[in-house]
Amino acid sequence: MAHGPAKGLSRWLFTTNHKDIGTMYLWFSFLMFFLGGLFALVIRAELFQPGLQIVEPAFFNQMTTLHGLIMVFGAVMPAFVGLANWMLPMMIGAPDMALPRMNNWSFWILPFAFAALVSTLFMEGGAPDFGWTFYAPLSTTYAPPSVTLFIFSVHIMGASSIMGAINIIATILNMRAPGMTLMKMPLFVWTWLITAYLLIAVMPVLAGVVTMMLMDIHFGTSFFDAAGGGDPVLFQHIFWFFGHPEVYIMILPAFGIVSAIIPTFARKPLFGYSSMVYATASIAFLSFIVWAHHMFTVGMPLAGELIFMYATMLIAVPTGVKVFNWVTTMWRGAMTFETPMLFSIAFVILFTIGGFSGLMLAIAPADFQYHDTYFVVAHFHYVLVPGAIFSITAAVYYWLPKWCGRMYDEAMGRVHFWIAFIGLNVTFFPMHFSGLAGMPRRIPDYNPLWADWNMISSVGAFLFGAAQVLFLYIVIRTIIGGKKASDEVWEASHGLEWTVASPAPYHTFSTPPEVK
Amino acid sequence: MRFPLRTPIALCVLLFFVLSASISYASEWRLNMTEGVTAVSQEVFSLHMLIFWICCGIGVVVFGVMFVSMFLHRKSRGAVAANFHESTALEFVWTIIPLLILVGMAYPATTTLMKIYDTEDAEVDVLITGYQWKWKYDFPEQGVSFFSNMSTPKEQILGGAEKGEHYLLEVDEPLLIPVDKKVRFLVTAADVIHSWWVPDLAVKRDAIPGYINQAWTKVQEPGVFRGQCAELCGKDHGFMPIEVHAVSQDEFDQWIAAKQARAQEIAEAAKQTLSFDELYTQGEAIYANQCATCHQPNGEGVAGVFPAIAGSPIALGALDEHLSRVVKGLGAMPAFGEQLTPVELAAVVTFQRNAFGNNMGDIVQPIDIVNYKQGQ
Numbered sequence: 006m007a008h009g010p011a012k013g014l015s016r017w018l019f020t021t022n023h024k025d026i027g028t029m030y031l032w033f034s035f036l037m038f039f040l041g042g043l044f045a046l047v048i049r050a051e052l053f054q055p056g057l058q059i060v061e062p063a064f065f066n067q068m069t070t071l072h073g074l075i076m077v078f079g080a081v082m083p084a085f086v087g088l089a090n091w092m093l094p095m096m097i098g099a100p101d102m103a104l105p106r107m108n109n110w111s112f113w114i115l116p117f118a119f120a121a122l123v124s125t126l127f128m129e130g131g132a133p134d135f136g137w138t139f140y141a142p143l144s145t146t147y148a149p150p151s152v153t154l155f156i157f158s159v160h161i162m163g164a165s166s167i168m169g170a171i172n173i174i175a176t177i178l179n180m181r182a183p184g185m186t187l188m189k190m191p192l193f194v195w196t197w198l199i200t201a202y203l204l205i206a207v208m209p210v211l212a213g214v215v216t217m218m219l220m221d222i223h224f225g226t227s228f229f230d231a232a233g234g235g236d237p238v239l240f241q242h243i244f245w246f247f248g249h250p251e252v253y254i255m256i257l258p259a260f261g262i263v264s265a266i267i268p269t270f271a272r273k274p275l276f277g278y279s280s281m282v283y284a285t286a287s288i289a290f291l292s293f294i295v296w297a298h299h300m301f302t303v304g305m306p307l308a309g310e311l312i313f314m315y316a317t318m319l320i321a322v323p324t325g326v327k328v329f330n331w332v333t334t335m336w337r338g339a340m341t342f343e344t345p346m347l348f349s350i351a352f353v354i355l356f357t358i359g360g361f362s363g364l365m366l367a368i369a370p371a372d373f374q375y376h377d378t379y380f381v382v383a384h385f386h387y388v389l390v391p392g393a394i395f396s397i398t399a400a401v402y403y404w405l406p407k408w409c410g411r412m413y414d415e416a417m418g419r420v421h422f423w424i425a426f427i428g429l430n431v432t433f434f435p436m437h438f439s440g441l442a443g444m445p446r447r448i449p450d451y452n453p454l455w456a457d458w459n460m461i462s463s464v465g466a467f468l469f470g471a472a473q474v475l476f477l478y479i480v481i482r483t484i485i486g487g488k489k490a491s492d493e494v495w496e497a498s499h500g501l502e503w504t505v506a507s508p509a510p511y512h513t514f515s516t517p518p519e520v521k
Numbered sequence: 522m523r524f525p526l527r528t529p530i531a532l533c534v535l536l537f538f539v540l541s542a543s544i545s546y547a548s549e550w551r552l553n554m555t556e557g558v559t560a561v562s563q564e565v566f567s568l569h570m571l572i573f574w575i576c577c578g579i580g581v582v583v584f585g586v587m588f589v590s591m592f593l594h595r596k597s598r599g600a601v602a603a604n605f606h607e608s609t610a611l612e613f614v615w616t617i618i619p620l621l622i623l624v625g626m627a628y629p630a631t632t633t634l635m636k637i638y639d640t641e642d643a644e645v646d647v648l649i650t651g652y653q654w655k656w657k658y659d660f661p662e663q664g665v666s667f668f669s670n671m672s673t674p675k676e677q678i679l680g681g682a683e684k685g686e687h688y689l690l691e692v693d694e695p696l697l698i699p700v701d702k703k704v705r706f707l708v709t710a711a712d713v714i715h716s717w718w719v720p721d722l723a724v725k726r727d728a729i730p731g732y733i734n735q736a737w738t739k740v741q742e743p744g745v746f747r748g749q750c751a752e753l754c755g756k757d758h759g760f761m762p763i764e765v766h767a768v769s770q771d772e773f774d775q776w777i778a779a780k781q782a783r784a785q786e787i788a789e790a791a792k793q794t795l796s797f798d799e800l801y802t803q804g805e806a807i808y809a810n811q812c813a814t815c816h817q818p819n820g821e822g823v824a825g826v827f828p829a830i831a832g833s834p835i836a837l838g839a840l841d842e843h844l845s846r847v848v849k850g851l852g853a854m855p856a857f858g859e860q861l862t863p864v865e866l867a868a869v870v871t872f873q874r875n876a877f878g879n880n881m882g883d884i885v886q887p888i889d890i891v892n893y894k895q896g897q
């Protein structure tokens with residue numbers, strides 16, 4: 006029964022092993038993270054000082070668009086799916102994912118989607134330039150020809166996500182080891198279960214909206230064309246009906262990760278497990294009824310404006326519960342601060358800061374001043390970078406010894422953390438100020454009034470980029486030559502994944518473990 | 522091994538002091554939202570500050586507890602982990618308290634929003650239309666209408682000249698409004714979505730094709746207020762500023778009268794006949810100003826997006842087609858019928874038909890434009 010992986014390239018092409026597929030997802034996402042980061046550095050280099058120095062405005066718009074799309078769909082989402090692939094079966098005591106062949110497909114279509122997207126840079130008329138939110142009619146009547154390829158690649162990404170989500174739900178609901186009741190599942194499993202439902206609910210909406218665009222562009226319909234009786238605002242409603250749950254898709258699994266890490270290094274069980282589960286579920290529910298907070302300035306009637314403002318403010322409550330639970334988990338623990346813990350603590354602090362600016366943005370009259378400024382850019386980077394990216398980084402440090410059986414270098418991990426932490430804050434904190442002082446987002450040039458903040462941001466961005474190169478180096482060095490890791494890896498680790506050997510054998514839990 | 526935590530923390534503190542020191546030196550460093558110049562903008566500002574301080578308060582408590590815990594409850598200090606992991610009472614408390622704070626916050630937000638939405642009883646109406654990449658202002662009652670383009674010279678943008686104080690925030694034709702009058706803005710767009718934003722007035726309204734959104738303001742004191750388009754609208758989104766001058770009623774009336782007189786002149790000018798050279802030179806200037814961003818100064822266009830004018834089948838084809846393209850637009854080509862005067866339209870079409878190696882040799886007169894428009 007116990008057979009190892011096939012040899013050579015075919016191992017990776019035809020694999021149905023959840024660990025192999027998880028590994029491919031993670032490397033793919035790492036690659037995309039660097040590509041998206043490169044585009045971000047082009048943006049920051051251009052914005053280093055006022056005036057146009059490096060790129061044309063048209064190319065600048067292509068950079069912001071590709072940066073946003075690649076970070077969201079290429080870096081963050083595949084990283085979480087990769088972690089799910091690796092960890093979910095081991096956490097619930099299953100031998101593999103429920104639908105292993107589909108698993109292979111949902112990964113292998115991704116490289117094609119992104120190759121198509123990136124290839125648009127070399128097309129006539131350039132890459133998509135309408136922002137990652139691709140508002141019509143800028144993305145339909147006024148779009149470059151590459152928009153068709155963009156639509157195609159969004160369809161593939163969507164199919165990949167939906168397949169991944171179905172697989173995750175099927176695995177969690179059917180393949181838990183005996184005794185692993187729902188309310189015993191680790192929080193990472195819970196948050197992914199809920200995320201998977203969000204994905205299944207909203208990815209088809211995204212597919213729908215891009216298909217309507219395709220119709221408008223090529224088949225003469227006017228869904229979003231006012232001149233033909235269509236409605237550009239309809240586009241935004243559909244987009245954000247997808248888009249808001251999407252931002253929770255990028256953060257709920259992160260909640261699961263830190264809920265695994267903080268108890269380990271505080272040597273104390275997670276505080277309020279069941280309230281964490283309920284809070285995640287209520288956030289997921291609320292995420293469906295707040296979408297129009299991205300549209301406070303489109304001129305909705307007063308009643309609509311108020312409803313969306315109240316619902317958005319309400320989301321702060323379950324989110325607050327989570328933060329309070331993490332802090333209470335730390336309270337009276339016996340903490341140590343290894344790299345995963347450092348990233349997790351930074352997650353709690355910086356995500357909360359992002360939550361604060363989110364609360365500010367929820368206040369509709371104030372949002373009239375914040376909307377589409379750098380204040381918003383600061384806000385969503387505070388939730389996405391320390392939120393999604395830091396949690397993924399923490400997860401890599403936390404589980405890497407289990408994956409490859411070798412320990413990373415703790416001192417280097419901490420250096421990575423501090424450079425990333427400082428770089429991030431130097432990059433994104435000043436954006437609050439430039440935004441409040443009136444700098445719109447998505448502009449390649451600006452009044453010198455905002456020059457100082459922008460210069461600081463740009464310096465920080467390059468620092469942050471350097472930290473990620475260090476990260477790559479640390480990961481490679483660990484895999485090649487790290488010290489052997491023990492099976493438990495961490496002193497107070499807790500959960501099924503730590504009961505198997507390090508590195509985790511190619512097949513784990515072929516006979517289900519007993520969970521008491 | 523224990524990595525010395527002190528170094529990075531010291532670095533952070535140092536960075537913070539360097540930052541705050543430089544802030545107090547440079548008076549220009551703007552940190553905060555403007556209070557603005559209207560009653561509404563001041564209310565918005567105080568809402569902003571209120572929610573900001575609430576967040577700070579919550580932050581101090583949450584982060585405070587966290588830092589205390591990180592200091593006291595570390596293993597290296599000999600802390601032993603407790604084992605509690607549940608408390609319904611606590612969960613209840615930290616659900617209810619934030620809820621109450623939010624209700625307290627929602628109340629003032631709602632009243633301010635209601636004021637912002639009250640666009641009744643306006644004394645002056647301005648229709649604002651967003652175009653790629655300029656604004657058009659109409660005073661329907663006064664019969665005045667004009668376009669407002671960014672006036673920052675290219676050399677400043679490309680670094681050939683010193684940047685002025687209002688770099689990218691200055692226009693050729695500002696919008697004038699009277700002080701102490703309730704002015705209503707009716708906001709729409711002709712092509713893609715734009716957003717009309719003037720921070721000092723706390724007015725930001727999306728300009729959406731097919732919609733007419735409403736906003737209003739009432740400025741107390743005369744002054745100049747600048748803003749920018751706030752919705753990505755294509756290539757030159759960063760280059761379509763807004764400049765509003767609040768002036769006395771007298772000055773406003775004079776300005777309206779001057780605009781009306783100018784409209785009269787344009788109508789007169791449409792009746793004159795111009796020579797080829799006059800049309801060609803004027804057309805060349807208009808082309809450089811209005812068309813070259815897309816069709817490029819050399820008339821070669823941008824492959825795949827903006828067709829070339831040099832050798833274009835339209836510029837070398839029937840005049841009606843050419844006029845239709847320029848007057849009515851098509852797809853991403855803007856309709857210039859309302860943006861340019863008949864003289865300017867005649868000039869630029871004449872220019873396109875005879876420049877870049879297009880040797881049609883024909884002349885288009887302003888009256889042809891007037892006739893073409895009337896025929897439509």
Ligand code: HEM
Nearest residue numbers: 042045048069073076077081136137138389446447448466
């Ligand atoms: C290396 C770190 C990063 C830097 C320096 C950076 C920088 C920027 C900047 C300057 C913008 C604003 C562009 C503009 O409005 O003109 C931007 C936009 C954006 N970023 Fe990042 N970013 C980074 C990481 C990320 C990550 C990790 C994510 C997602 C997980 C992300 C998601 C986005 C999105 C969605 C946008 C909006 C794009 C749009 O306007 O359409 N960024 N980024």
Ligand SMILES: [Cu+2]
Nearest residue numbers: 249295296299
């Ligand atoms: Cu949202």
Ligand SMILES: [Cu+2]
Nearest residue numbers: 750752754758
């Ligand atoms: Cu714009």
